[in-house]
Amino acid sequence: MAIKRYHYARDVEEALSLLLAYEGRGALVAGGVDVARGLPGEIEGLIDITAAGLSGISREGGRLVVGATATLEGIRTSREVKAYMGGFLSEVMGHVATLSLRNMATLGGAVVSAHPWADIPTALIALGAEAVWRNEERTERAPVEELYARPFRAIFRRAVLTEIRLPAWDGAFAFEKLSRNAGDIALVNCACGLGLDAEGKIAWARVAVGATPYRAERLVAVEELLAGEVPSEALWEEAGHRAAAEARVGDDMRASAEWRRAVIPVIVRRALERAGRAVMGDR
Ligand SMILES: Cc1cc2nc3c(=O)[nH]c(=O)nc-3n(C[C@H](O)[C@H](O)[C@H](O)COP(=O)(O)OP(=O)(O)OC[C@H]3O[C@@H](n4cnc5c(N)ncnc54)[C@H](O)[C@@H]3O)c2cc1C
Structure with a gap:
């Protein structure tokens, strides 16, 4: 890989301004599980967002809000997640890869990498999860299902996914x-x-x-x-x-x-x- 610089973003604003400054030659890195498998040759700068304040997991009424850099194992073991929909999301995370991978991989990375064989998109689509992201102009949001119908890879070349919001279901x-x-x-x-x-x-x-x-x-x-x-x-x-x-x-x-x-x-x-x-x- 042609990486020349590695940045630690302190917050979303810094991550976004670095990403935009690279004009296509920079990439965000969270758990790095996918990034480590290879990047396009033009990527010169990596912007680490694991300390950008996006790892929180909280309940808002019956809803669950998971920060983009919450790790899959952190989600699996979270008390808030276990209390949401009978622990459904915790169960799903238990099916994902292995403990060592889940300790690194993040929910945001899973949503953006969007492997067709992955389990997380299936669960998020069924749950009607909403993705929230920040771009140059504003904060945007869309159901994950709808996001995947858009050119989402292009969106995240110029945006930071900040959180996933899961609705309350009576069932x-x-x-x-x-x-x-x-x-x-x-x-x-x-x-x-x-x-x-x-x-x-x-x-x-x-x-x-x-x-x-x-x-x-x-x-x-x-x-x-x-x-x-x-x-x-x-x-x-x-x-x-x-x-x-x-x-x-x-x-x-x-x-x-x-x-x-x-x-x-x-x-x-x-x-x-x-x-x-x-x-x-x-x-
Ligand atoms: C060996 C292996 C086994 C796996 N098994 C399973 C499985 O069983 N089930 C399953 O569901 N998944 C599985 N996965 C997929 C796994 O869940 C994802 O690869 C992982 O969650 C990616 O997260 P990450 O934080 O490591 O992403 P990274 O590698 O850091 O990033 C991935 C991509 O997303 C971008 N990105 C990351 N965070 C953000 C953000 N906040 N905003 C915008 N862009 C962002 C990066 O720039 C990069 O393009 C597996 C992956 C591997 C490598």
Whole structure:
């Protein structure tokens, strides 16, 4: 790599002004897990943001606010995170890589690197998480799902992601991942959420499937199939098959499209079963 200088930004303003001053020849570094794997040849300056005051984790009412440089292990073990949605996000972090990697890697780095095989985007999309970032002009925000539909890599060449905001849901979420071993990346993953109305019918459902090998997408047709129905084993089964029909799947070095389509019903059914049990247990 052609790195000539390494800066420690003291706050977001300094990080942003350094990034802009490099005019495309600088890059932010948080945990460095991805940066260490390689950078474009033109990058001369690295701007370390781990001491820029972006590592906080807090609750705002039922919402959870996680700073961009909070580490994945810090998130997994945080009391605030364990108290949010029955510890769903903590559970997801437990599925990510290994302890040594989670001690370095940050949530912001995961959102910006946005690997299609990753677990974190799947969970954040299902949760309806919102990304907040600072650019030259202002503070901007957008749902993570919407951000990924934009040219987000270009956005973060001139902006600092500052926090991820997770909404309060009256219900429960569950995450499922299939991988070759516990520390490996997903062959396919999914995150499902359910809430019930006063009559015990499904008031809302969120279903996201990722690593297909494409980045996670919500399956709105499956969410619509679930809404208004009474939870049952047969419903989870039907939703799983509908998810397999709706999901965009492909082949890569890890698994074939055919295999992915065959296992999606299984992981979606498992996630819905667990979310359903949790939400009914709450009553
Ligand atoms: C071996 C390995 C296994 C993995 N396994 C999993 C897994 O099982 N599940 C999963 O979900 N993920 C997995 N990942 C992905 C991992 O979560 C991300 O690589 C990691 O979170 C990146 O965070 P970081 O802080 O190290 O990012 P960095 O390497 O510091 O940065 C990554 C990119 O984001 C930019 N960036 C970082 N922070 C900001 C910010 N605040 N604002 C703007 N731009 C920013 C950097 O400039 C760079 O382009 C794995 C990665 C590796 C290398």
